[in-house]
Amino acid sequence: MSSNRTYSMIKPHAVADNHVGGILKMIEEGGFRIVALKKLQMTASQAGEFYNVHAERPFYGELCEMMSEGPIVAMILEKENAVLDFRTLIGSTDPAEAAEGTVRKAYAKSKSENAVHGSDSDENAAIESSFFFSGIERF
Numbered sequence: 001m002s003s004n005r006t007y008s009m010i011k012p013h014a015v016a017d018n019h020v021g022g023i024l025k026m027i028e029e030g031g032f033r034i035v036a037l038k039k040l041q042m043t044a045s046q047a048g049e050f051y052n053v054h055a056e057r058p059f060y061g062e063l064c065e066m067m068s069e070g071p072i073v074a075m076i077l078e079k080e081n082a083v084l085d086f087r088t089l090i091g092s093t094d095p096a097e098a099a100e101g102t103v104r105k106a107y108a109k110s111k112s113e114n115a116v117h118g119s120d121s122d123e124n125a126a127i128e129s130s131f132f133f134s135g136i137e138r139f
């Protein structure tokens with residue numbers, strides 16, 4: 001059974017470039033309800049923990065550095081079929097392959113600085129949401 005919640009974050013480059021409002025507008029207009037939302041800055045070590053699944057990848061060091069270089073906007077989003085529908089809304093990891101109308105087509109700069117993260121499974125959505133939010137921060 002698919003869950004109705006996913007985890008997302010707006011990455012530091014997109015926050016620094018003042019794209020938070022534009023990205024949230026696309027998310028809300030895409031039919032997602034914001035369950036939890038906050039702005040924070042991760043340490044490189046916290047970014048490393050969050051992206052531990054990619055620890056063996058050649059881009060892991062660059063990813064941890066990029067994700068801790070400034071504040072992010074973390075959120076939990078709700079919609080039927082949230083994980084898959086959100087990945088459709090944000091588009092491909094590589095902005096060169098992202099479809100027209102997707103968040104990454106509009107705001108990503110590269111495969112690394114790709115504007116937003118979206119969970120890849122219901123299981124990871126639950127784990128990633130709990131990494132950032134307690135129960136009393138969800139509405």
Ligand code: CMP
Binds near residue numbers: 111
């Ligand atoms: P995200 O959806 O947050 O999940 C893993 C992240 O790793 C991805 O977005 C990118 O920021 C980064 N990433 C994935 N593939 C590459 C790559 N080939 N080169 C650099 N960064 C990458």
